[in-house]
Every structure is written in structure tokens, then in C-alpha cells.
């Protein structure tokens with residue numbers, strides 16, 4: 001089932017997500033729906049707050065990047081109760097977008113390598129190192145479960161310049177190819 005994507009301005013996007021337990025109601029279907037919603041919107045990742053749930057869960061499919069990075073072929077990730085343990089490596093700047101911020105693309109500087117602890121969909125615990133683009137995508141989704149968005153990393157001047165675009169998201173005037181839940185319509 002395709003779920004509406006919550007847009008910038010929705011309070012749930014600013015909540016720090018809570019850890020969940022294996023008996024979280026409908027977890028299997030929720031994960032399936034999140035992948036379906038993400039693919040429908042042509043996203044690379046989707047976090048639970050983006051569909052209105054303040055919990056520490058996100059999904060990622062790195063396969064769309066496999067032309068550029070062959071190691072990401074068929075690489076799907078479900079991360080539950082994720083906690084980043086270390087961020088190191090170089091600072092790398094690259095343009096990012098977000099399904100909750102349609103039509104906004106800005107350069108974001110992030111560390112090139114992270115070590116993260118998480119549970120997969122079967123609640124098996126993993127500790128894994130990601131680098132390069134995967135590290136970026138994981139950090140972007142991880143921000144969501146901590147109540148952050150990528151525009152929090154841009155300069156005040158850039159933020160001022162995109163104010164009009166942010167306002168059109170807030171007032172529900174933005175056009176998207178996918179279903180959304182805006183603060184005002």
C-alpha cells in the first residue's frame with residue numbers, strides 16, 4: 001500500500017524517534033508499505049517519520065546507484081533502532097534531495113564513513129561500516145529518526161534563498177508525482 005509522504009512542516013518530522021520492539025503492531029506490512037511508497041516516489045530511502053510515525057525505522061535501496069557503484073546491486077537495507085557509533089573519514093559535499101522537501105536540492109557536507117548499530121527486519125542486530133554514498137544515504141535517513149532534515153545542514157544564506165520554496169511546501173502548493181500529507185492545503 002502506498003502511503004502519503006509527510007512534507008516539511010509536519011511536526012512528526014521534528015520528533016526524535018523512539019526505539020521499537022519486535023512486537024510492534026503490523027511491522028512486517030509497515031516495512032513492505034514503506035518500500036512500496038519509496039519506490040513509487042522514486043526515492044532512495046524513506047524513514048518512518050516521513051509517513052507519520054515517530055519511530056526509529058528506515059528503509060533504503062541502494063540499487064538505483066548500482067550503475068555508478070556496482071557494489072550496491074540489489075542492496076536493500078532495513079534499519080530498526082539504529083544508532084550511529086562513529087562518524088569519521090573526510091568531509092564530502094554533495095547535493096541532496098528529500099521526498100519531504102520536494103523541488104529542493106542543496107549541497108550538504110557529511111562525513112564519508114560511519115559505523116552504525118541497528119536491527120534488521122528480523123530483529124537481528126548488526127554493527128556495520130558504510131562509506132561513500134551509502135554513508136551519506138544512511139546519515140540522511142538517520143537524521144529523520146532524530147527529528148532532523150537535510151536543510152538543517154545548510155547555511156542561513158542558502159536557507160534564506162530557498163524560503164519561497166519552503167513556504168510553498170508549507171502551504172501545500174508544491175507539486176509532486178506522489179501522494180503527500182502537507183500541513184495546510
Ligand code: ZN
Nearest residue numbers: 097098099100
Ligand atoms: Zn529525507
